[in-house]
Amino acid sequence: SQTIHQWPATLVQPVGSPLSLECTVEGTSNPNLYWYRQAAGRGLQLLFYSVGIGQISSEVPQNLSASRPQDRQFILSSKKLLLSDSGFYLCAWGTGSNTEAFFGQGTRLTVV
Amino acid sequence: GQNIDQPTEMTATEGAIVQINCTYQTSGFNGLFWYQQHAGEAPTFLSYNVLDGLEEKGRFSSFLSRSKGYSYLLLKELQMKDSASYLCAVRVTEGQNFVFGPGTRLSVLP
Numbered sequence: 116s117q118t119i120h121q122w123p124a125t126l127v128q129p130v131g132s133p134l135s136l137e138c139t140v141e142g143t144s145n146p147n148l149y150w151y152r153q154a155a156g157r158g159l160q161l162l163f164y165s166v167g168i169g170q171i172s173s174e175v176p177q178n179l180s181a182s183r184p185q186d187r188q189f190i191l192s193s194k195k196l197l198l199s200d201s202g203f204y205l206c207a208w209g210t211g212s213n214t215e216a217f218f219g220q221g222t223r224l225t226v227v
Numbered sequence: 228g229q230n231i232d233q234p235t236e237m238t239a240t241e242g243a244i245v246q247i248n249c250t251y252q253t254s255g256f257n258g259l260f261w262y263q264q265h266a267g268e269a270p271t272f273l274s275y276n277v278l279d280g281l282e283e284k285g286r287f288s289s290f291l292s293r294s295k296g297y298s299y300l301l302l303k304e305l306q307m308k309d310s311a312s313y314l315c316a317v318r319v320t321e322g323q324n325f326v327f328g329p330g331t332r333l334s335v336l337p
Contacts, residue, residue: 147323156332158329159314159316161324161327164324166323203267205269207325209325216325218269218271221268
């Protein structure tokens with residue numbers, strides 16, 4: 116069966132510090148991978164998606180970046196965090212067919 | 228552009244039936260999905276419609292009308308544990324991405 120792991124679950128970082136969130140998927144090959152951000156009480160905003168190794172598409176201009184160094188690994192990074200980067204970050208995977216997306220447990224990031 | 232609308236909040240009584248509506252205008256359509264999200268947790272998949280009509284899964288049903296850009300989620304025999312946010316999402320053509328609505332926060336009262 117397929118599983119998705121995302122870590123850490125919670126993170127408190129000072130303004131200006133770097134960020135690295137990691138997501139890995141097991142039990143499937145060549146998944147579509149997604150990073151979403153959810154502000155408090157709001158919907159999910161798509162940040163990045165990837166349809167293959169090294170292929171990253173950005174949906175929203177920001178000081179975040181994403182990388183996919185391996186087929187089932189998706190990393191969200193920042194060189195210098197801003198207060199506005201606080202939120203609930205969710206990694207998800209899906210297939211190319213008409214099936215649902217599956218979410219990791221999420222990372223609650225607080226920038227102080 | 229992509230636009231998905233849902234009511235912000237709804238309240239219902241335990242044992243009752245509630246209908247959560249969703250309207251969408253998207254570039255491309257590859258299915259409409261409903262997710263449940265409890266506070267502080269990740270969304271979990273509830274139902275999926277790609278063709279017009281009603282899909283039933285136990286206490287949950289979802290309806291789709293592609294010509295109207297409209298869907299609803301119907302929850303029957305409400306339980307306290309159904310208090311959560313319900314997210315409507317459309318899978319669009321570009322990148323096979325999922326575009327989410329703002330979510331409807333449902334409160335089930337005793």
